[in-house]
Amino acid sequence: MIRRQTNDKTPNFHQQSKLWRECTTFRKLRQVHASMIINGFNTNRFNLREIIYVTALVIPSAISYAHQVFDHITQPDLFMWNTMLRGSAQSPNPRKAVFLYTQMEKKDFRPDRYTFPFVLKACTKLGWVNVGFGVHGKIMKHGFEDNTFARNTLIYFHANVGHIEIASALFDSLGTKQVVAWSALTAGYARRGDLGMARKVFDEMPEKDLISWNVMITAYAKRGEMESARVLFDQVPKRDVVTWNAMIAGYVNGGLHKEALDMFEEMTSLGERPDEVTMLSLVTACTDSGDLDVGEKIHRSVLVLGGGELSILLGNALIDMYAKCGNIDKAIKIFRSMKEKVVTTWNSIIGGLAFHGHSEEAIRIFKEMCSLKLRPNDISFVGVLVACSHAGRVQEGREYFRLMKDKYNVEPNLRHYGCMVDLLGRAGLLNEAFEFVNKMDIKPNAIIWRTLLGSCRVHNNVELGKCANEELLKLRWGESGDYVLLSNIYASQGEYDGAERLRRVMDDKGVRKAAASSLVDADEETLMHFLFNSKPQSNKKRGLIR
Incomplete structure (x- = not known):
């Protein structure tokens, strides 16, 4: 028998308490969680909802912790399920949203109009076409096909996975078409490379939101049509960081590095705060152009943006930039300063050293990596083998090639x-x-x-x-x-x-x-x-x- 769960008419429950505002750090979150455990973790449903909301949606990168908390809730309600689905769908690992939904079905929880759109968004990000079709069937089975939220997400899914005909048919069947549906169809045509139809739908929109403007600007930028992108960019009523990033990335990808930096300077002069995507594009521009002076300027901006600390992505990119621009000492300094390192970080410094002839140091860092029980991958072995080649360490190179497959199960490639x-x-x-x-x-x-x-x-x-x-x-x-x-x-x-x-x-x-x-x-x-x-x-x- 399907269990119907209510939301206790508290859709805005998080606005009724200060807890979700106070839990702005992972440390504070753990303190609150510990307090809940001491006072009986499963006894206060309101607090359970709140901690799920905070861990899944409020604190960046806390979704894994949210899953750990959720697993210990004896009777999660539909709000908690939907919150977890939403957080998982927008996380770096959206497949967890699909797996959560299968668990939800096994426990006979009846979904509502919000459930399926979150699952569909996960399928879209993953490119899971067949699973998405299955979710479409579930939407029809439960009678949500005429729901605006569900229908818009269906258009978004089919447009993005390449079923533009289905998306168009769903769009045409809508009575009142919201701007979300227009934007989804525009993005679908743009994704398949049909900029003519994308622009046609865009021009026919009775009203345009920022998302629709960004969709078209991004589409032109990805195609390298920067003049068309700039025309729209100048026309957009209000820009956000996505708008600026689309232009900067388009210039970088087209090798127009001066234009990319000019756009960044214009962006900051108007008070728009850059994000990690902005800085990654600019670091890439400096890497490609070999302009170390500008690269150091961007590095300083990155540090200001991050409060003196580097994220893994930006740290890796800066290591690569300094290595390719010939400043190996600076590359090593950044590597040593990073508080959190993953395999790609080690690969960046090993490859940078090996490529520029610092073979002994590259081999030494590879050995250090292995001594810390970090598992090297195929890129790691490319770096150390190049280092062995430049250093003339034939026997050591043979040994690493053997260990690659025998110890680390890495299949050699070309x-x-x-x-x-x-x-x-x-x-x-x-x-x-x-x-x-x-x-x-x-x-x-x-x-x-x-x-x-x-x-x-x-x-x-x-x-x-x-x-x-x-x-x-x-x-x-x-x-x-x-x-x-x-x-x-x-x-x-x-x-x-x-x-x-x-x-x-x-x-x-x-x-x-x-x-x-x-x-x-x-x-x-x-x-x-x-x-x-x-x-x-x-x-x-x-x-x-x-």
């Missing part, structure tokens, strides 16, 4: 294999490098063979160079650098006939030599780009931000 080939090739162990490639569990790509070819060039091995070149040409025949590398190997050994034959092959195939580039340096940058998925940095400051 980046790890590339590191090992580079390690062996740099050390002149060309036969072992070729044998290693032949035994790879993954088909070697062009980067692997080009790395081998470059090693053969360095160590003047003509025969193995020819083998690597043959394999490389099977994958790509039009890259002039591949031919030139082998030609240089021939020439270094005095085999000028072979070099000349190769030049004729290039002419016959119409392959032209790229001008003005260092083959050794280019190979190094190509490999680093492959390993770290980052843009090779130039000593010159490109697209400088003033």
Whole structure:
């Protein structure tokens, strides 16, 4: 039998008590929770509702604690269930909202008009199309399909997961269309890349809220149509931090770093407070442009914004920025100053050190990480293997490659294999490098063979160079650098006939030599780009931000 739960007619209960205003920190929350336990945790339903509200919605990042509290409530009511669903749906792990709903069904709690929209929002964030369709069926079963809140969320779900026809049909079936429905349909068209229809729906809206303006500005910015985005930006009646962030991110992604900083300065001059998203975009701009002076300015702004402390995301980004801009000491200083570090933080500093030739320090920090019982991941091993390669620590590199799979259950990918080939090739162990490639569990790509070819060039091995070149040409025949590398190997050994034959092959195939580039340096940058998925940095400051 389904149990009907009431809300005791207290939808605004949190406005009736000072507790939710006082619990602004995790420490205060724990004190209040302890007091409730001493006085009989499950005896006061009003206080139970309040602590669930505070932990799930008021205090940032307290949702995990909310789940722990909720699990100890013997008879949660529908308000508590819905509050937990809402908090979980907007958390970094929205799948918990779906799992909560399944528990709710097993306990025979009858949902209300607020229950399903929270679950649908979780399905939207997760991209769980089939589960979302199931929730749509539940909405129809319980008679909530005509509820405005539920219908708007259905439009939002179907528009965002790609079922724009269903979303459009639901929209057309509405009598009075609220701005939420208009915005959801606009966002759906924008998400699928149909900016023409998105703009059509946007222009037809009888009234526009800030969300609808932000949807269109973000859509143009993501497509790189910054002129169109700027036109709307200048027209929006009232902006929020999302509006500014959309523009700043759009300029950064388009490589328009000066415009991004100009937008930030305009933002702050008008009194708009930037958030973490703003600062991450600006740090990325400084990283890409290589402008260390501006990067330090942004760093100071980040510290002011965070009260002197760095979040994990911003700390990682700043470590990456300083490393790529060549200030390794500052990167290490930030790393050491961070009170909370996760694996990605360690990866940022290990990779930054390894990439810039500070191999011994990178290896030392990797060992420190392991000694703290932190589990390295695939990116961690890319960093330490590159460090071993640059330091010439062949045996240590072999050992880390073995431990990666045997101890940490990390399956090697092409980046790890590339590191090992580079390690062996740099050390002149060309036969072992070729044998290693032949035994790879993954088909070697062009980067692997080009790395081998470059090693053969360095160590003047003509025969193995020819083998690597043959394999490389099977994958790509039009890259002039591949031919030139082998030609240089021939020439270094005095085999000028072979070099000349190769030049004729290039002419016959119409392959032209790229001008003005260092083959050794280019190979190094190509490999680093492959390993770290980052843009090779130039000593010159490109697209400088003033």
